[in-house]
Amino acid sequence: MSRLQTTLLPPLLAVLFAALLCSIALLISGDNPGAALAVMVTQLGAGTTAVDVINTGAVYYIAGLAVAVGFKMKLFNIGVEGQFRIAACVAAIVGGLLPLPPVLHVIVILLTGMLVGMLWALVPALLRAYRGVSEVISTIMLNAVATGVIAWLISPAAFGFVQGNNISTPPIAPTGHFPGIDLGPSGTIFGMVFVAALLGVGYWFLLGRTRFGFELTASGESPTAATAGGVEARRMVLIAMLMSGAVAGLIGLPEVLGREHAYTLVAPQGYGFTGIAIALLGRNHPAGIAVGALLWAFLDKSALALDNIGVPREIVLIMQGVIVLSVVVAYEIVRRYAMAAEQRRVAAELRAQQQPVAEGAAT
Known part of the structure; x- marks a missing residue:
């Protein structure tokens, strides 16, 4: 079995198994699986659904890359959720308060998000590197801390901006908006979609084509062997967590810079946890993560059309959950x-080599 097959086959099996299980569930409930799938697919051509899938897919892609950086080092950065939320909030505050010229304004907001995400990941990185504290525990705790800090930052007593019944960070001036591609009635593609694509290329090159990427992967596979080879595993833990946090700091910015132009109390959540599923589905490969992100976004957006034919949209949640569970099993199988x-191939080669020797000894 080729490497390409071992990479592509598990997620394909997982998706097919999830689709089969959901079809069975629909049949038991008296619904038509074919009609449900047809309406989900045709929904792509309605309104702004296709553009929404691309925009949401870009957000999911950045989240998947942030998680995958940690996975390469065998680190489970479950704190991507808190890192992206606190970074988006602080970046929106900075963008709303600083009067800057175009382009520079956007760059400052992006760098602020990356810096805040990196600093929020620094604490669990130091605890893991120097005290052996599980990054799972420390990042989960920091997720809760991030929620409290965000609530204070956007309160009227701090940086909150009250407009009607809504409260948010100060609105970002037009100089800080990230322009996208206006497709008219079909919607506007976020400019950050192209930033997400560049992140994928950078991830592929840095971790797959450089010595640093080899050392990072080697440290994750065997810290002892990496240390014996001259790689300081502790340093690699710090770098991997900080890189993961920096990428996580960009997750919330496509919507902040491309649509909302502020961070509100009702800003979307859960992207960090979705990134874990997408990184698993894509097996930490940039192309695989891209496919997983678009699939997840498609399921999210097209599920709304199921209500029109009387099919509960929760069937999509079942499918997403089954994909996450079955992809792990599929990889192991x-x-x-x-x-x-x-093993069979090696055994066959050994038998082929031994046969002439045995024939020579018999003669």
Whole structure:
């Protein structure tokens, strides 16, 4: 089995299994699976759904990359959720308060988000590197802390801007808006979509084509062996967590810079946790993460059309959950199958080599 097959087959099996299970659930409830799938697909051509899938997919893609950086080092940065939210909030505050010229204004907001995300990841990074504290525990706790800090930052006593019944950070001036591609009635593609694509290229090159990427992966696979080879595993833990936090700091900015132009109390949440599922589905590969992000966004947006034919939209949540669970199982099944096939191939080669020797000894 080729490397490409072992990479693509598990997520494909997971998606097919999830679709099969959801079809069975629909049949049991008396609904038509074919009609549900048809209305979800045709919904892409209605209104702004296709553009919404691309925009949301870009957000999910950045979230998946942020998680994947940690996964490469065998770090489970479950704190991406808190890192992206606190970063988006602080970046929106800075963008709303600083009067800057175009382009520079956007750059400052982006750098602020990356810096805040990186600083929020610094605490669990130091605890893991120097005290051996599980990053899962420390980042979960910091997620809760981030929620409290955000609530204070956008309160009237701090930086809150009250407009009607809504409260948010100060609105960002037009010089800080990230222009997108206006497609008229079909919607506007966020300019940050292209930033997400550049992040994917940078991730692929840095971790797959440089010595640093090799050292990072090697430190995650075996810190002892990496140390013996001259790689300081503690330093790699710090770098991986800080990189993950920096990328996480960009997750909320497509919507802040492309649509809302402020951070509100009702700003979207959960992107960090979705990024975990997408990174697993894409097996930490930039192309795989892109496919997973678009699939997740498609399921999210097209599910709204299910209400029109009387099918509960919760069937999409079931499908997403089954994908997450089954993709892990699928990877293990394919890995064991590939290992057994390799063992059979080696055994066959050994028998082929021993046969002439045995024939010579017999003569």
